[in-house]
Amino acid sequence: MILVTGGTGFVGSHLVRRLVQEKIQTRCLVRKTSSLERLPRGIEVVYGDVNDKESLKKATEDVEAVIHLVGIILEHKGATFEIIHTQGTKNLVEASREAGVKRFIYVSALGSRENAQSRYHITKWQAEQDVIKSGMEYVILRPSIMIGERGTFITMLSNVIKKAPVVPIIGGDSKVQPIYVENTVDCLIKSLTERKTTNRIFEIAGPEQITYRQLFLTLMEALGVKKPTIDIPIWLMWLPAYILENVLDKPPITTQQLIMLQEDNICDIKEMQEVFNLKLVPLRDVLKKTPVAGIAEK
Known part of the structure; x- marks a missing residue:
């Protein structure tokens, strides 16, 4: 039995479909x-x-491996990075260890480290430490931005491109290395049984390193949008970000994102490819083959 947390989310929905296809007995922890x-x-x-520690006891019964996907990019009352990433993972690790779970797979984030500037990355790193010290076999994946069907990141950018008379590009020179969500799922599935992944941390990303400006322009091209x-x-x-995050429940930009x-x-994907040997899907191909923000249905 495999336990998946975050199974109704972006990555989780792709993962559980593949687990069913592979005929792997799967349980999902979901909120009511x-x-x-x-x-x-x-x-x-x-x-x-x-x-909810009591619910975790029930969820981890007779489970051999856990795939922990729960995470947030926007905070709100009762759901901070510290509460969800750090404390939530700590609770799940403790419940898993007590239940005799053998293997714990955690999806962290590229950039997670002890001395990170953002609380998002620091809390992800703190969660990693609890996983590493748990005594269970572990695999930690640190993906770059994930893209694909139902992905909130590309959907958000697409909405900006469609609605804004002039498309604003913030931090355009910063580089990103988008990875197709199904390639992340490939890594997760292989992490369940591949011994070479045991007790290791992998930075995972797609085949192209591009700037945010290039990402916007590629998406505009895919959407058929021509705007300044x-x-x-x-x-x-x-x-503006400080004001927005203090007055809106779901601000379009936050100081942590800035x-x-x-x-x-x-990241360097050499180690990832040596172990997982993925057929990586480039950004343009992802936009062509999946209905991201309506792109594929044009």
């Missing part, structure tokens, strides 16, 4: 407020939360 539309038939559902663009310096966004935009989100 979550929609189950993305879960295929054959998935066992347990209601709970990573910060304007580069906006990050420093000019600090005050901090992350100041650094490249790229």
